Amino acid sequence: MGDLTLAVDIGGTKFAVGLVDAGGGVAESRVAATPPGGDARALWETLTALLDDLDVPDAVAGVGIGCGGPMTWPDGAVSPLNMPGWRGFPLRERLAARFPGVPVRIHNDAVCLAVAEHWRGAGRGVPNMLGMVVSTGVGGGLILGGRLVDGGTGNAGHIGHVVVDPAGQPCGCGGRGCLEAIARGPGLAAWAVERGWSPAEEPREPATATDTGPDTGPDTGPAPGGADGPKARYLEATAASARRLAADAAAGHPIALEAMTRAGRALGTAIASAAALCDLDLVTIGGGLSQAGPLLFGPLEEALREHARITFARRIRVVPAALGQEAGLVGAAALVVAPGSYWSAG
Amino acid sequence: MGDLTLAVDIGGTKFAVGLVDAGGGVAESRVAATPPGGDARALWETLTALLDDLDVPDAVAGVGIGCGGPMTWPDGAVSPLNMPGWRGFPLRERLAARFPGVPVRIHNDAVCLAVAEHWRGAGRGVPNMLGMVVSTGVGGGLILGGRLVDGGTGNAGHIGHVVVDPAGQPCGCGGRGCLEAIARGPGLAAWAVERGWSPAEEPREPATATDTGPDTGPDTGPAPGGADGPKARYLEATAASARRLAADAAAGHPIALEAMTRAGRALGTAIASAAALCDLDLVTIGGGLSQAGPLLFGPLEEALREHARITFARRIRVVPAALGQEAGLVGAAALVVAPGSYWSAG
Numbered sequence: 001m002g003d004l005t006l007a008v009d010i011g012g013t014k015f016a017v018g019l020v021d022a023g024g025g026v027a028e029s030r031v032a033a034t035p036p037g038g039d040a041r042a043l044w045e046t047l048t049a050l051l052d053d054l055d056v057p058d059a060v061a062g063v064g065i066g067c068g069g070p071m072t073w074p075d076g077a078v079s080p081l082n083m084p085g086w087r088g089f090p091l092r093e094r095l096a097a098r099f100p101g102v103p104v105r106i107h108n109d110a111v112c113l114a115v116a117e118h119w120r121g122a123g124r125g126v127p128n129m130l131g132m133v134v135s136t137g138v139g140g141g142l143i144l145g146g147r148l149v150d151g152g153t154g155n156a157g158h159i160g161h162v163v164v165d166p167a168g169q170p171c172g173c174g175g176r177g178c179l180e181a182i183a184r185g186p187g188l189a190a191w192a193v194e195r196g197w198s199p200a201e202e203p204r205e206p207a208t209a210t211d212t213g214p215d216t217g218p219d220t221g222p223a224p225g226g227a228d229g230p231k232a233r234y235l236e237a238t239a240a241s242a243r244r245l246a247a248d249a250a251a252g253h254p255i256a257l258e259a260m261t262r263a264g265r266a267l268g269t270a271i272a273s274a275a276a277l278c279d280l281d282l283v284t285i286g287g288g289l290s291q292a293g294p295l296l297f298g299p300l301e302e303a304l305r306e307h308a309r310i311t312f313a314r315r316i317r318v319v320p321a322a323l324g325q326e327a328g329l330v331g332a333a334a335l336v337v338a339p340g341s342y343w344s345a346g
Numbered sequence: 347m348g349d350l351t352l353a354v355d356i357g358g359t360k361f362a363v364g365l366v367d368a369g370g371g372v373a374e375s376r377v378a379a380t381p382p383g384g385d386a387r388a389l390w391e392t393l394t395a396l397l398d399d400l401d402v403p404d405a406v407a408g409v410g411i412g413c414g415g416p417m418t419w420p421d422g423a424v425s426p427l428n429m430p431g432w433r434g435f436p437l438r439e440r441l442a443a444r445f446p447g448v449p450v451r452i453h454n455d456a457v458c459l460a461v462a463e464h465w466r467g468a469g470r471g472v473p474n475m476l477g478m479v480v481s482t483g484v485g486g487g488l489i490l491g492g493r494l495v496d497g498g499t500g501n502a503g504h505i506g507h508v509v510v511d512p513a514g515q516p517c518g519c520g521g522r523g524c525l526e527a528i529a530r531g532p533g534l535a536a537w538a539v540e541r542g543w544s545p546a547e548e549p550r551e552p553a554t555a556t557d558t559g560p561d562t563g564p565d566t567g568p569a570p571g572g573a574d575g576p577k578a579r580y581l582e583a584t585a586a587s588a589r590r591l592a593a594d595a596a597a598g599h600p601i602a603l604e605a606m607t608r609a610g611r612a613l614g615t616a617i618a619s620a621a622a623l624c625d626l627d628l629v630t631i632g633g634g635l636s637q638a639g640p641l642l643f644g645p646l647e648e649a650l651r652e653h654a655r656i657t658f659a660r661r662i663r664v665v666p667a668a669l670g671q672e673a674g675l676v677g678a679a680a681l682v683v684a685p686g687s688y689w690s691a692g
Contacts, residue, residue, distance in 0.1 A: 127498060128497055128498045142624070144490070144495050144497065145493075145495065145496065145690060149490050150491065150625070151490065151624055151625020151658075152625050152627045152661075153625055153658045153661075154625070155625040155659075156490070156623065156624050156625040157625075158623060158656065158659075159623055160622075161619075161655075161656045161659065162619040162622055162623055163615050163618055163619050164509070166511060166615050166653070173655045174655035175618070175652065175654070175655035175656070176652065176653065178622075269509050269512050270619075272507075272509055272521070273507075273508040273616075273619055273623075274623055276504045276506075276507035276508055277488065277502065277503070277504060277619075277624070278488070278495070278497055278502050278624075279496070279497020279500070279501040279502040279503075279504070280497065280498065281498045306522065307509050307523070307524075309507075309517070309519045309520035309521035310501075310504060310519040310520075311416060312416075312497075312498075312499045312501040313504075313507065344491060
């Protein structure tokens with residue numbers, strides 16, 4: 001029984017818990033929706049109900065936790081942006097009290113996804129990589145010399161706040177022109193809405209291509225209903241609008257296409273900077289927006305190859321993340337199962 | 347005698363060799379000018395003459411080498427940009443043949459300067475730092491978790507090729523908008539020359555400030571002679587023009603001031619990106635241009651504080667490098683003396 005690690009993955013959309021074996025296989029798991037607007041107690045009870053339901057064996061090898069940031073690290077008092085009910089909540093300490101006598105370790109959820117890709121996904125055996133997530137935010141984790149890099153406060157890997165346009169748009173962090181300000185799904189959707197795109201519309205033929213060629217683009221299916229939805233601008237903070245944008249881009253909508261190009265180029269530029277600074281072998285990209293495929297990866301590669309020109313940087317490869325929904329659990333477990341590579345904090 | 351390490355520092359301007367003790371003290375050293383346009387043999391003979399003159403003891407602990415890049419690493423076949431006579435020259439191997447039976451280790455010269463600052467300079471005891479050099483080029487070395495980061499090919503730390511302006515000027519690497527394209531001394535001087543500044547002139551009163559206030563600025567001394575010098579544009583590739591530019595900026599010349607501001611802001615922007623990605627505690631800056639003091643560090647801090655807004659990045663400090671001319675030797679020696687921190691390549 002001591003061979004199983006309890007993994008906990010706490011996000012703004014869902015909570016997941018699972019038992020992960022020493023090879024990174026998820027033996028069993030439970031998932032629940034994050035209680036919207038839940039206070040500290042409601043959030044904790046959601047988690048403990050999941051744990052009760054999982055029927056955790058007495059002798060787990062340890063507990064690995066991934067949680068949305070920010071948090072104090074490694075002590076793990078969490079204040080996830082999307083869960084106002086937890087502000088400085090001692091998540092690691094509370095779980096350590098529930099599972100005494102075993103290591104209980106925590107890291108940022110984007111870091112855990114990077115660790116998962118390195119341990120069991122698209123980055124297996126690659127010594128120097130950045131694992132990225134492009135979704136409601138843009139985050140990542142950095143592995144150099146085969147080891148997870150923590151940085152001074154456990155926050156290394158924040159590629160979302162690399163500056164890609166010094167005079168660019170304001171970012172949620174208070175800065176300007178950060179990758180995240182441009183490439184996060186809701187930011188992209190807002191940019192498109194400002195230019196006349198509406199997330200409630202049916203996909204349209206590309207206006208600018210009508211008379212110039214056969215490029216009507218693939219149709220990914222009918223647009224969902226939504227006539228009773230809120231006004232377009234109201235949707236700018238929702239992940240749904242970003243999915244809609246990607247679907248419209250796939251259907252050839254010119255503003256949606258331009259938005260995806262803009263995001264892709266910003267990603268490629270930031271990756272070029274990371275490649276120069278860290279001499280990376282590989283970047284993996286996961287998260288909802290990464291599923292836009294060539295619409296995002298095409299402009300990404302274009303900007304990357306324009307900017308990553310110094311000889312050693314040209315070798316960098318960018319690939320989609322290989323692991324699916326359980327990646328967060330797998331990465332959290334790795335903090336316990338493979339501390340030589342993924343845990344430095346004692 | 348085995349307590350002394352032989353250090354070798356190979357640059358485009360000078361060659362230096364020295365004996366460094368286990369505490370980082372330089373017991374003895376010799377310096378010679380790099381033979382301009384020297385072929386492979388002339389360069390090697392310059393080095394061996396220095397070594398003969400140094401009277402290296404029989405039993406050195408090892409040999410540490412810093413050399414201008416690029417090079418293959420860790421085998422150390424060097425092709426320094428400023429020394430066309432060496433292309434794929436097996437510098438490490440040649441020195442290993444001369445000093446058999448001891449470790450002979452090599453790294454980029456900018457990496458050695460960063461190592462020196464971490465080992466014995468302004469970064470002592472700081473776990474996560476970037477050591478930068480701003481001079482004819484812009485380079486650096488990265489130390490994370492108290493260890494030198496090599497990256498996949500020994501090239502981590504190339505902050506000069508972080509993108510600070512995606513639509514910016516072409517860079518020598520073939521890219522566009524790299525920090526180095528903007529902030530390297532010769533690039534700055536060229537930018538100022540294009541706007542009417544001439545490196546041969548006496549420092550002038552600031553044209554725009556003549557009627558607006560008392561800001562005449564300090565006078566750093568008479569301009570050097572040079573009436574028979576080449577035309578201004580011809581000088582753009584010389585370090586001398588960058589020193590002239592810094593002096594003119596100190597004297598209040600508006601174009602020179604604008605150039606220094608431009609460089610400082612580019613540096614601050616790139617440092618903000620590095621701080622986000624690597625969660626850094628400290629940046630040290632050395633090299634000729636860093637001696638411009640507040641004219642450079644003022645705009646640097648301004649741009650840094652505008653962009654490094656995410657909470658953990660705000661703590662970053664930027665300080666001048668503490669070590670002087672011998673830093674290259676000290677850092678090269680550290681590859682041998684302190685391999686636990688500075689050598690990973692076996």
